[in-house]
Amino acid sequence: MGISLVRYLNKEAKATWGTLEGETVRPLSRQFATLAELLNANQWEQEGATIPGNGLEFLSPVTAPCQIICQGKNYLDHIIETGVKPKNKDxxxxxxxxxxxxxxPNAPVQRPPQVKLLDYELELGLVIKKPITQATTITPEMLPDYIAGFVMANDVSARDVQVPQRQWLKGKSFRTFCPVGPILYLPTREEFSQLLNLELHLTVNGETRQKANTKQLMHQPAE
Structure with missing residues (x-):
């Protein structure tokens, strides 16, 4: 089994790293300011008693500074929904x-006053742990060497900014527009084989709005 990493506010309202074990959290013995520092240290020793997870305020396990690079129109069903023929997306x-x-992950999304059309998109996030400083060919077998873990994210968009202004960065980058977590799952090398068979579901007020499987990805993680 891999590690279910979480970040939460402790009793002193300080951001704290821990591991989720069932419905409880055990804090790490050493704390870090950013996810990058934690991954570089590669230290997962725990300390203290477990804490009930249902009473914690979880934070994004992905921390700034970081690069957030996204793939657009990459699920087969989503491509068809937008009216694009899959064979034309090369x-x-x-x-x-x-x-x-x-x-x-559970914090409110703040809508800027000028934005009227908010949209959501459930995404599977891949956290890269190894610097890529030049053109690199990565095969599926090499993914465990480059990817630290998987995390759920909500790609919130202001469509009435993104579409008419043709500005994706602006329409998707208002503050709070990228809820992430609560779990960053750090898989074992063997578990990477499941990466292309993950079910993703998004519900709004109990109604399923998105349902997809990662095997529908047109461009897969190694690409």
Missing amino acids: FNLLFTKADSSLNA
């Missing part, structure tokens, strides 16, 4: 979100 559509948009 490129990997990439865009970015500012890291100032990072938000806790």
Whole structure:
């Protein structure tokens, strides 16, 4: 089994790293200011008693500074919904979100006064642990060397900014527009084989709005 990493506010209202074990959290013995520092240290020793998870305020396990690079129109069903023929999408559509948009998983999304059309998109996030400083060919077998873990994210968009102004970065980067977490799952090397068979579901007020499987990805993680 891998590690279910979480970040939460402790009794002193300080951001704290811990591991989720069932419905309880055990804090790490050493704390770090950012996720990058924690991954670089690679220290997972725990200390103290477990804490009930249902009483904690979870934070985003992904921390700034970081790069948020996204793939657009990458699920087969979503491509069809937008009216694009899959055979006509022969490129990997990439865009970015500012890291100032990072938000806790259960925190409110703040709609700017000028924005009227908010939209949501459930995404599977991959946290990269190894610097890529030049053009690199990565095979599926190499993914465990580059990816630290998987995390759920909500790609919130102001469509009435993004579409008419043709500004994806602006329309997707307002503060709070990227809720992430609560769990960053750090898989074992063997568990990477499940990456292309993960079920993703998003509900709004109990109604299913999104349902997909990662095997529908047109451009897969190694790409």
